[in-house]
Amino acid sequence: MTKHANNIAQPPRRRQSWWALVWRQFRRNRLALAGLGLMLVLFFVALAAPFLAGERPIYVRMEGRAYWFPNLKTYPELRYFDFANWHPAQGEYILRTPVPHAPERSNLRDRLAPPSRMHLLGTDDRGRDVLSRMIWGTRISMSVGFVAVGIALVIGIVLGSVAGFYGGLPDLIIQRIVEVVMCFPTFVLILSLIAFLPPSIYNIMVVIGLVAWTDSARLLRGEFLRLRESDFAIAARASGLTDRRIMFRHLLPNGVSPVLVSATFGVASAILTESALSFLGFGVPPPTPSWGELLSQSQRYVDRAWWLVMFPGLAIFLTVTAFNLVGEGLRDAMDPRLRQ
């Protein structure tokens, strides 16, 4: 399909799929591509965290034995082994991770140390390596972002399609629910709910998801209102398909694109919410590393530790920007009015 990209003047011989069309449009937008690249880097960092940071090496050969991936597997004899202070003797070998500090390992002699060759981005108020904590914090941010949006999408898609498909009373009720949830200052509602619940990352995901579904519900309702009168929907009904099948097999694929765009922005805002919660001390329980938690330490040391302000904040900002850029590019690419 991409081979047609260079001679648009000619009508493509093969019908392009919708996604190929979207991708072709998306590629033209350099900022959106940059956002996508950044997003992939973040995915990589989140997935490869054990290979990027941590005390346990990737490979070690000691006392005549070779161990592959102590960073992933737990060898019983190595469970309490202090890799950080071990140095290979003759014939022994160790392949450490690029950032050889565990995110939870504190070292009170190195408290609030500025960036150096030992700690590239400095240390926090317990002497923990900031870079290592940031790498592991990527996992927290990404998983909160995606799981929360996943929950929100499920709720939003079900309620939005029911409201748009059936109209009438179900629509009226669901519309009221949407309005009620939108009336609350989202962050305040999330904060109050989190305050009641035991601190855990799962509670944060669920609460953000429970509050963030209104956008997708509203968008999908609008799409369904438009689509349910279209010829193919009437044809589907005439051929005796069940409501559920019409809704989710025929209408949903045609009306899902604005929801996908809003979900991309949703990931950005869920990541932002998680870091704001951690910043205020209501985030993932310690000692789990999180960007917001690092930034919250900087409140107390703003006059001493600039690196605690700069780097975690930059990570949050770049992640949010990446998802917003992709969302924006996706929206433009899916908008038929802007198609070239």
Added chain:
Amino acid sequence: MKAYLIRRLMLIVPTFLGISLITFLVVQLAPGSPVYMKLRQAEGGMAAGAESAQIIEQTKKLYGLDKPIHIRYVIWLGKLARLDFGDSYKDQRPVITKIKETLPVTLQIEVIVIFLIYLISIPLGVYSATHQYSLGDRVTTLILFILYSLPSFWVAMLLMLFFGGGRFLSWFPVNGLNSFGAENLAWGPWLLDRLWHLVLPVICLTYGGLAGLSRYARAGMMEVIRQDYIRTARAYGFSEKTVIWKYALRNSLIPIVTLLATLLPALIAGSFIIESIFSIPGMGRLGFEAILSRDYPLIMGILSISAFLTLLGLLLSDILYAVVDPRIKLR
């Protein structure tokens, strides 16, 4: 117009009930809620026997737990209608008094912020739309996009670091609303002192909404200047200034007016974080401290009040919408 207003006001009733239901359920059903904590204390700490049963009974009565849940909801609704949120756990003062003390501070900041947002974003949007794809438009769009993605708490920390005596400059205070002893100043210096204290918090609260609103202003303006009546106005020979600022602007403002409703909850949420960082004695910090100390009556009160403020903003923008756009009334 009258019929529209009445219909709009009627729609508030179910929303109001929904808000009160959610606030009620948050406190009643959450596992860490005060009612359950007190009960567990009573059950766990007491010796077995009639005495402990009596204490449990008393606690239940105190919190109305001896009644079924729907009755409790009706009672809560009645109290809500009288703005009776009970007493704060912390100092036993009525919640509504505490809110009354702090709300003006927050509203004062919010009015400044909303004013600034509209003051800056509309000309910016108009400029971007009329100079579409020029260098100026690209740069503004990029800067606004960056501002849009900046977390406000990070900006607050950066401003403190660079301008609030953190590490570099010490131009602005980062604590409270007035300097120590400001109450002895004449009103002029007092006002200056107040404004000086508000610079950093107001920046933190403004830029996000500003970025969002400018984008809408640009999009709205771009749609309007393609309309036929704008071409007609140009054909009549009106100056470009008249066409843009008189004919186009008025119609492009319509969607922006309604955005006030979404701006308000965002600003209230923002005030929780920003007022806490800058130690401003407003409703946001009060709310945050209430959450920190699990002061439930206060949390409920603030949650309800901020939801009602938003509802009010929603109503206001709907009415404004009907005022500026006559077509709405026909619906």
